[in-house]
Amino acid sequence: MEEVRELQAWRHHRWRITCRDKFLADGDACTGYFFRRFKRRRAKTTITKIKTAEGVWLEKPQEVRKELQDNFSLLFCPHEATEDYHKARDLVLSDTNQRITQEQAALLVEVPSDSEIFESLLLLPSGKSPGIDGMGPEVLRSLWPVHLGFPMQFIMAVRALQEDAESRILLNGQMLSPFRVSKGVRQGCPLSPLLYVLASIPVINALKKENARGQIAPVDLGQNISASCICLADDPAVFTEVDKASVHDLINLLNLVEVVSGGKINKFKSKVFLIGSGRKPPPWLREVGIRLVGSRDVTTYLGAQLTTVWGGVKNGTALLEKLRAKAEHYTPTLLPFESRMLVLKHALFPTLIYQLLVTRFKKNTFRQADKVLREFLWSTDSHGKCKKSLAAWEYLTMPVKWRGAGIFAAEQFQVGLICRSLLKALHDPVSSLWGPILAWCFLASEVGELGQALFVRGFQSSVNGCPVVSLLLSSWKQFVSLFFWSPDPANGRPWGLLEDCEDSSHAF
Numbered sequence: 001m002e003e004v005r006e007l008q009a010w011r012h013h014r015w016r017i018t019c020r021d022k023f024l025a026d027g028d029a030c031t032g033y034f035f036r037r038f039k040r041r042r043a044k045t046t047i048t049k050i051k052t053a054e055g056v057w058l059e060k061p062q063e064v065r066k067e068l069q070d071n072f073s074l075l076f077c078p079h080e081a082t083e084d085y086h087k088a089r090d091l092v093l094s095d096t097n098q099r100i101t102q103e104q105a106a107l108l109v110e111v112p113s114d115s116e117i118f119e120s121l122l123l124l125p126s127g128k129s130p131g132i133d134g135m136g137p138e139v140l141r142s143l144w145p146v147h148l149g150f151p152m153q154f155i156m157a158v159r160a161l162q163e164d165a166e167s168r169i170l171l172n173g174q175m176l177s178p179f180r181v182s183k184g185v186r187q188g189c190p191l192s193p194l195l196y197v198l199a200s201i202p203v204i205n206a207l208k209k210e211n212a213r214g215q216i217a218p219v220d221l222g223q224n225i226s227a228s229c230i231c232l233a234d235d236p237a238v239f240t241e242v243d244k245a246s247v248h249d250l251i252n253l254l255n256l257v258e259v260v261s262g263g264k265i266n267k268f269k270s271k272v273f274l275i276g277s278g279r280k281p282p283p284w285l286r287e288v289g290i291r292l293v294g295s296r297d298v299t300t301y302l303g304a305q306l307t308t309v310w311g312g313v314k315n316g317t318a319l320l321e322k323l324r325a326k327a328e329h330y331t332p333t334l335l336p337f338e339s340r341m342l343v344l345k346h347a348l349f350p351t352l353i354y355q356l357l358v359t360r361f362k363k364n365t366f367r368q369a370d371k372v373l374r375e376f377l378w379s380t381d382s383h384g385k386c387k388k389s390l391a392a393w394e395y396l397t398m399p400v401k402w403r404g405a406g407i408f409a410a411e412q413f414q415v416g417l418i419c420r421s422l423l424k425a426l427h428d429p430v431s432s433l434w435g436p437i438l439a440w441c442f443l444a445s446e447v448g449e450l451g452q453a454l455f456v457r458g459f460q461s462s463v464n465g466c467p468v469v470s471l472l473l474s475s476w477k478q479f480v481s482l483f484f485w486s487p488d489p490a491n492g493r494p495w496g497l498l499e500d501c502e503d504s505s506h507a508f
Helices: 002-026 032-044 061-075 083-093 102-108 114-123 137-148 152-162 192-213 244-261 283-288 315-328 337-358 363-377 388-397 415-426 434-441 444-460 468-472 476-483
Strands: 165-167 179-181 219-222 225-227 229-232 235-238 299-301 304-306 485-487 495-497
Touching: 061 179, 083 192, 083 244, 192 229, 192 244, 244 283, 304 315, 315 337, 315 363, 337 363
Parallel strands: none
Antiparallel strands: 165 179, 219 225, 229 235, 299 304, 485 495
16 A cells, blocks of 8 residues: 555656646646636635735725725826826927827728738637736827827727726635726737837936936946946836936936826835945935945846945856756656756746846856756756666767767757757767767768758658667667677777677668
């Protein structure tokens, strides 16, 4: 019975890993699998108490429901267009002179053809997930007719999609009363990111004009390069000198944006970060109302760690820890090779590639990251041991300078690089283990044909009837039997050809 229980536990764990593979493959795509997971997770979510804006905790269910209903109803209701609102709007829009052309305006109101509608229906994914995020539609109504030149017919079409929407709050599995939403855009709608960018244009133009005037002084990076702002979706970063007038002008501009757009700057998430080593913040900077990052604090922006002290952040260490944590989240010994490749593609590689785009690393970090990925792919455990069938091929692919056989460097496990490295080995018979066997089997002219066949036919080729894919994942014993190789340390090579090999008709 003990063995049966162990088998059942293993099968349960194996199914959990299979579900992880499916999640990595599908991700957040609008599929039935995603919504089934969402419903199960939502059923487990429970809110027992909430904290009001005044700092009072509410625990009674009826008080929690009323607070949520009142808060979101007020948050998404339209604000009154007062005289201050019109003044702030005109001031923010005064620096925006862009207009669309007449051809673009005519294209926007052109009636879609039957073929376009049909193609859109074919491309439309199932299971939309509506939500709230971004600027309100009243901003678009105010900006487009006056400054950007969008035709009224197109504005009315967008307004029909954005207005008269209602939302309901799901609290512990119970739907609260619906309320009208007059602000925000819908998540999953292809218009949402475009509307957000259009609503951000006046703010960026106003900031650039203030930079040109010298009111909000940008940061001089040298060589006639200055940094003013970086806008990545709704996560902007504004650069300015530590000057009281510049900082106050920036705060005033942001306050105008709040009045015009109806949005609110999240001061709890916003941070003031001093660039430069050993700079002390002036006393007036603490009165801004935004949290100031200390000299010993480490903050994160776009996934990169930042600090005011040079050398105080170990981004390489953080990257390696993140890769190891993601790799340890799975159990490599129970994952097949295809599943580990799936984990590399959808979980580990994106983390590594993104960090390389935003952060500088030392060479040793690249080597350590490659080691983490390689150990995960070849199912290495905490003791450094892995499956023999994979260990044999790992030894063959490791470069000679790393005490490997030196067939080729498999630092990135992609078919294209494997094929390219293999062809490189064909043309370098001296330093490659593949060289002697290929020179013995093929003429020089046939090597080029072999390379062309590998690229054209991919890995459908075979060695002695064995597909190359199977050869790559085969055990060392199978590898030796296919190539008729045996240890021959006398000639200085790790392996040598058998003298009594009669069959010379090996072909890929």
